Amino acid sequence: xxxxxxxxxxxxxxxxxxxxxxxxxxxxxxxxxxxxxxxxxxxxxxxxxxxxxxxxxxxxxxxxxxxxxxxxxxxxxxxxxxxxxxxxxxxxxxxxxxxxxxxxxxxxxxxxxxxxxxxxxxxxxxxxxxxxxxxxxxxxxxxxxxxxxxxxxxxxxxxxxxxxxxxxxxxxxxxxxxxxxxxxxxxxxxxxxxxxxxxxxxxxxxxxxxxxxxxxxxxxxxxxxxxxxxxxxxxxxxxxx
Amino acid sequence: xxxxxxxxxxxxxxxxxxxxxxxxxxxxxxxxxxxxxxxxxxxxxxxxxxxxxxxxxxxxxxxxxxxxxxxxxxxxxxxxxxxxxxxxxxxxxxxxxxxxxxxxxxxxxxxxxxxxxxxxxxxxxxxxxxxxxxxxxxxxxxxxxxxxxxxxxxxxxxxxxxxxxxxxxxxxxxxxxxxxxxxxxxxxxxxxxxxxxxxxxxxxxxxxxxxxxxxxxxxxxxxxxxxxxxxxxxxxxxxxxxxxxxxxxxxxxxxxxxxxxxxxxxxxxxxxxxxxxxxxxxxxxxxxxxxxxxxxxxxxxxxxx
Numbered sequence: 024x025x026x027x028x029x030x031x032x033x034x035x036x037x038x039x040x041x042x043x044x045x046x047x048x049x050x051x052x053x054x055x056x057x058x059x060x061x062x063x064x065x066x067x068x069x070x071x072x073x074x075x076x077x078x079x080x081x082x083x084x085x086x087x088x089x090x091x092x093x094x095x096x097x098x099x100x101x102x103x104x105x106x107x108x109x110x111x112x113x114x115x116x117x118x119x120x121x122x123x124x125x126x127x128x129x130x131x132x133x134x135x136x137x138x139x140x141x142x143x144x145x146x147x148x149x150x151x152x153x154x155x156x157x158x159x160x161x162x163x164x165x166x167x168x169x170x171x172x173x174x175x176x177x178x179x180x181x182x183x184x185x186x187x188x189x190x191x192x193x194x195x196x197x198x199x200x201x202x203x204x205x206x207x208x209x210x211x212x213x214x215x216x217x218x219x220x221x222x223x224x225x226x227x228x229x230x231x232x233x234x235x236x237x238x239x240x241x242x243x244x245x246x247x248x249x250x251x252x253x254x255x256x257x258x259x260x261x262x263x264x
Numbered sequence: 265x266x267x268x269x270x271x272x273x274x275x276x277x278x279x280x281x282x283x284x285x286x287x288x289x290x291x292x293x294x295x296x297x298x299x300x301x302x303x304x305x306x307x308x309x310x311x312x313x314x315x316x317x318x319x320x321x322x323x324x325x326x327x328x329x330x331x332x333x334x335x336x337x338x339x340x341x342x343x344x345x346x347x348x349x350x351x352x353x354x355x356x357x358x359x360x361x362x363x364x365x366x367x368x369x370x371x372x373x374x375x376x377x378x379x380x381x382x383x384x385x386x387x388x389x390x391x392x393x394x395x396x397x398x399x400x401x402x403x404x405x406x407x408x409x410x411x412x413x414x415x416x417x418x419x420x421x422x423x424x425x426x427x428x429x430x431x432x433x434x435x436x437x438x439x440x441x442x443x444x445x446x447x448x449x450x451x452x453x454x455x456x457x458x459x460x461x462x463x464x465x466x467x468x469x470x471x472x473x474x475x476x477x478x479x480x481x482x483x484x485x486x487x488x489x490x491x492x493x494x495x496x497x498x499x500x501x502x503x504x505x506x507x508x509x510x511x512x513x514x515x516x517x518x519x520x521x522x523x524x525x526x527x528x529x530x531x532x533x534x535x536x537x538x539x540x541x542x543x544x545x546x547x548x549x550x551x552x553x554x555x556x557x558x559x560x561x562x563x564x565x566x567x568x569x
Contacts, residue, residue: 029365029366032362033362036354036355037351039353094351100349105315105316106337106338107367109314109334259318261316261317262311262317
């Protein structure tokens with residue numbers, strides 16, 4: 024708990040976190056408003072349109088997760104962090120917790136912005152609202168996905184350590200490499216992050232067999248595995264910068 | 265039991281040996297200067313003592329245990345390693361707050377140490393990006409002092425400090441040692457260390473050159489006798505024959521080591537040489553240091569620092 028508090032202080036005492044979340048939510052509001060406001064009313068029928076604008080935030084979540092660990096190595100603060108806790112795995116657990124928390128909070132902020140803006144527009148133009156069940160499914164999928172994306176980025180960051188390298192690796196692996204198995208026959212692709220994210224969101228038309236919970240579990244397993252590898256590596260490696 | 269102990273420590277980076285079978289101990293209640301040229305392995309040794317890197321062989325021990333086993337780390341060891349290791353976008357106070365939170369140290373202590381290092385007020389609110397090197401050093405010291413630790417490990421803390429700051433640092437170290445704390449402070453400058461340290465650990469190329477109290481090291485500096493006489497060449501030959509080390513000094517004098525004044529006088533008398541001057545030449549600590557470091561100091565030791 025002490026370590027989590029320390030990480031919490033670190034997270035909010037640089038401008039990076041505020042800027043990223045601020046810009047992400049602002050653009051989200053813009054996209055959601057424009058899209059729901061401008062697309063022809065007849066096409067406003069799927070949940071996908073409601074969730075417009077998550078794309079950028081998803082990338083930002085991945086990056087934020089990467090930053091939670093890589094800034095320590097980039098600026099050499101890892102030394103003082105591990106002086107306060109020479110046992111390193113508790114620090115990494117605390118950081119993972121903070122990554123999940125900040126992702127969840129960003130998801131909630133998305134819910135507030137999107138719900139507050141896109142919903143009234145949607146209702147105003149179509150004269151109806153999606154069912155409460157659909158809405159709950161979409162928004163909870165988004166919130167959980169944000170948290171898991173942060174954790175996924177964190178795992179990659181812990182393995183790669185180099186900030187720029189880790190950001191590139193996380194984005195490339197998540198959005199490009201891991202979507203390649205979709206092209207393979209069978210359902211292997213469902214067990215890779217990109218398609219699992221689709222299943223977790225649940226609003227996309229997919230031919231997958233995983234439901235939202237299944238998609239969430241696959242994504243969580245990836246995040247957990249990457250974090251475990253990253254933690255093992257950081258516990259072994261020298262901290263000399 | 266010594267509070268800090270390095271026992272046959274070896275640290276290799278690939279083929280480079282940064283620390284090579286190094287052993288020494290650091291005692292409480294004294295300031296121990298850790299002296300060696302840049303790249304001699306001081307930082308590597310300190311990082312091993314802090315558990316930041318794992319030895320290739322040997323041990324770095326705190327209270328007889330590996331540093332990872334430390335309970336309540338920030339109250340056991342306070343360390344200032346590099347003046348650059350801050351997030352540039354975080355202000356000084358928040359840097360300390362994040363560390364304090366990790367050890368349940370109250371916020372009032374953060375203000376206290378900021379006050380101690382004279383960074384309270386406006387500087388504490390400024391992002392570290394805008395700090396001078398001296399300010400960064402003081403912030404690093406504040407972080408080291410945060411938990412009122414029993415042991416202080418400071419790597420080149422005087423770098424970038426102005427003369428006033430240096431004096432403040434010296435007083436601080438003396439005060440900490442007087443309070444029974446263990447203080448290990450590295451430097452590549454002898455003059456800096458000799459004003460503060462009680463003990464010295466001198467290393468070169470990752471190997472121990474000498475360990476002892478400052479007084480012992482000064483005393484062990486080889487003392488020579490300066491001799492002027494009527495027939496210097498003949499006297500020099502006779503002295504060498506008797507096993508002395510003899511150097512000619514400009515201006516018609518010899519520097520003789522390894523024989524006392526009595527023997528030199530007797531030898532001269534035996535050859536009918538009149539002695540005009542026979543004076544002891546005490547080598548300074550600095551001479552001793554250069555002697556230990558050998559000639560043609562190149563640094564060596566690779567990427568250890």
